Amino acid sequence: MNTNLWLIRREFWENRAIWMIPAIFGALLILAALFGQVSIPTLSSHTETRDAGGIFLIVVGLMFYSVMAVYAGWYLLDCLYADRKDRSILFWKSLPISDVQSVLSKLAVALIVIPLVYFVAADVTSLIAAFILSVRARQSLGSALWQPDLWLQIQVLWVYTILVSAIWYLPVVGWLLAVSAWAKRAVILWSVLPALVLYLIERVFFGTHVIAQVLAKRLAGMAPVAYYASKDVFTHDGINATAGDGPGSVWQLIDIRGFFSSPDTWIGAAVGIALIVLAIQLRMRRSEI
Amino acid sequence: MAALIEARDLTKKYGAHLALDRANLTIEAGRIVGLIGPNGAGKTTALRAILGLTAYEGRLTVLGREPFRDRTALMSEASFIADVAVLPSWLKVDDAIDFVAGVHPRFRRERAVAFLAKTQVRGASRMRELSKGMKTQVHLALTMAIDAKLLVLDEPTLGLDILARRAFYDALVNDYMDESRTIVITTHQVEEVENLLTDIIFIDKGRIVLDTSLEDVASRFNAVAVSADRLDAARALKPFYERHILGKVVLYYENADTGQLGHFGELHTPSVADLFVAKLSGGAA
Numbered sequence: 332m333n334t335n336l337w338l339i340r341r342e343f344w345e346n347r348a349i350w351m352i353p354a355i356f357g358a359l360l361i362l363a364a365l366f367g368q369v370s371i372p373t374l375s376s377h378t379e380t381r382d383a384g385g386i387f388l389i390v391v392g393l394m395f396y397s398v399m400a401v402y403a404g405w406y407l408l409d410c411l412y413a414d415r416k417d418r419s420i421l422f423w424k425s426l427p428i429s430d431v432q433s434v435l436s437k438l439a440v441a442l443i444v445i446p447l448v449y450f451v452a453a454d455v456t457s458l459i460a461a462f463i464l465s466v467r468a469r470q471s472l473g474s475a476l477w478q479p480d481l482w483l484q485i486q487v488l489w490v491y492t493i494l495v496s497a498i499w500y501l502p503v504v505g506w507l508l509a510v511s512a513w514a515k516r517a518v519i520l521w522s523v524l525p526a527l528v529l530y531l532i533e534r535v536f537f538g539t540h541v542i543a544q545v546l547a548k549r550l551a552g553m554a555p556v557a558y559y560a561s562k563d564v565f566t567h568d569g570i571n572a573t574a575g576d577g578p579g580s581v582w583q584l585i586d587i588r589g590f591f592s593s594p595d596t597w598i599g600a601a602v603g604i605a606l607i608v609l610a611i612q613l614r615m616r617r618s619e620i
Numbered sequence: 621m622a623a624l625i626e627a628r629d630l631t632k633k634y635g636a637h638l639a640l641d642r643a644n645l646t647i648e649a650g651r652i653v654g655l656i657g658p659n660g661a662g663k664t665t666a667l668r669a670i671l672g673l674t675a676y677e678g679r680l681t682v683l684g685r686e687p688f689r690d691r692t693a694l695m696s697e698a699s700f701i702a703d704v705a706v707l708p709s710w711l712k713v714d715d716a717i718d719f720v721a722g723v724h725p726r727f728r729r730e731r732a733v734a735f736l737a738k739t740q741v742r743g744a745s746r747m748r749e750l751s752k753g754m755k756t757q758v759h760l761a762l763t764m765a766i767d768a769k770l771l772v773l774d775e776p777t778l779g780l781d782i783l784a785r786r787a788f789y790d791a792l793v794n795d796y797m798d799e800s801r802t803i804v805i806t807t808h809q810v811e812e813v814e815n816l817l818t819d820i821i822f823i824d825k826g827r828i829v830l831d832t833s834l835e836d837v838a839s840r841f842n843a844v845a846v847s848a849d850r851l852d853a854a855r856a857l858k859p860f861y862e863r864h865i866l867g868k869v870v871l872y873y874e875n876a877d878t879g880q881l882g883h884f885g886e887l888h889t890p891s892v893a894d895l896f897v898a899k900l901s902g903g904a905a
Contacts, residue, residue: 425700
């Protein structure tokens with residue numbers, strides 16, 4: 332096993348929440364499927380059946396995605412701060428591991444490992460919940476939850492979403508890492524304070540909202556760039572547009588070319604990489620607090 | 621052979637404060653060096669620079685490398701314990717051994733395991749469950765299992781009771797030290813390490829005040845207790861420090877004529893602690 336794999340393994344030792352939160356969250360959803368009220372009207376048409384299946388899978392996935400986003404943000408903010416706070420950085424730095432390696436290992440955990448754990452957790456939860464729900468509501472749900480091509484499409488959708496999220500949110504990720512490497516205390520406060528101050532300064536002195544717009548676009552603007560906005564997943568135009576035609580409809584939802592040709596994607600990535608480089612530089616110079 | 625550590629005009633500023641002020645020092649291979657100074661003298665900053673943990677001005681080579689630029693490579697040949705309380709609380713002893721074995725090319729797992737087998741430490745324990753003394757043993761086991769040319773210890777026994785401190789130094793000297801290794805150590809308890817050191821470096825206000833071997837100390841420094849009536853004659857030989865004890869005055873000399881000094885009483889070599897106090901509070905007497 333090489334050093335990079337050991338560094339990833341180390342993150343699992345330190346942050347058991349990486350797998351415990353999705354495990355507990357999944358267990359709660361399964362409990363809800365077991366004991367919650369199931370009141371689903373009978374699905375009368377083929378389209379309605381397709382939609383019910385799609386909505387089920389996407390809602391479960393979105394719930395996991397939301398929890399993951401919050402946890403990954405917290406992880407990034409904490410990962411270069413915690414070992415400075417408890418001084419264990421002096422132990423890690425006594426080993427032949429470069430600061431580039433250690434920062435990149437945390438980046439890989441936040442952008443690849445954590446999303447994969449949640450991806451698997453969402454799938455396992457969906458499978459178990461689908462089984463429970465089809466037993467409990469056989470009449471109404473029928474075969475809605477067991478459409479292999481739909482499952483396959485959802486896998487593609489989430490793999491794509493993990494990938495574009497990692498690129499789109501790179502400036503946020505880089506910023507959190509830099510704060511984590513730099514702050515002496517109150518990482519959460521430092522992660523939002525500069526943006527807030529800049530926003531207020533701009534508003535008071537210039538009366539404009541450029542910074543607020545840039546931030547809002549970065550935080551909330553991934554969907555219009557990465558997906559076809561006109562195709563709402565919850566209507567027939569969405570994931571089920573070609574219902575009956577088998578797999579392929581997901582390709583009408585994800586806008587690969589649009590995402591990778593948007594200047595916003597690449598400007599963001601460049602800013603993100605610059606912030607990650609900054610975090611590495613800070614990591615080299617800062618030891619315990 | 622080139623020196624193991626060589627610093628020329630080593631300078632480190634924190635804002636307007638000079639933590640290291642053009643410090644020069646040389647440490648040869650195979651020595652056990654005590655880096656001694658009062659609080660805030662620059663000891664820790666000097667060690668941080670040597671270990672590549674901080675940027676600095678001036679010239680510094682450690683094992684032929686520039687520490688800050690080359691920390692990763694340096695750490696495969698050097699190791700350090702920056703006081704004992706820094707093993708992360710969530711880490712299990714067995715995992716710690718696995719991890720170091722996985723990332724360190726010069727780590728000998730069987731040595732760490734053998735060392736820990738002599739202690740009460742259990743492999744399944746997390747660091748937070750261990751006493752300070754046990755954590756020290758784990759850290760020592762990890763560090764001593766590394767075939768390092770240079771070991772740096774910064775206040776290694778801070779917060780330990782006397783039994784654990786004694787055990788720490790015994791293990792260091794008996795199980796670890798040999799002629800292929802060099803140890804640099806800082807501590808407040810000078811008396812405790814005095815008889816294992818071969819060299820001493822005094823540091824004060826960011827500058828090196830004294831850098832010498834203990835054999836040199838014996839030939840270079842003398843102390844003599846003088847009775848009050850002969851004080852003026854003794855002072856004429858230019859002591860650099862005086863200490864008043866129980867009606868007598870102890871005078872400290874550097875490079876003085878021992879033949880002349882002998883007339884005033886029995887000469888002795890000052891202890892490192894005495895020499896430290898004399899050097900730092902005496903100035904030019």
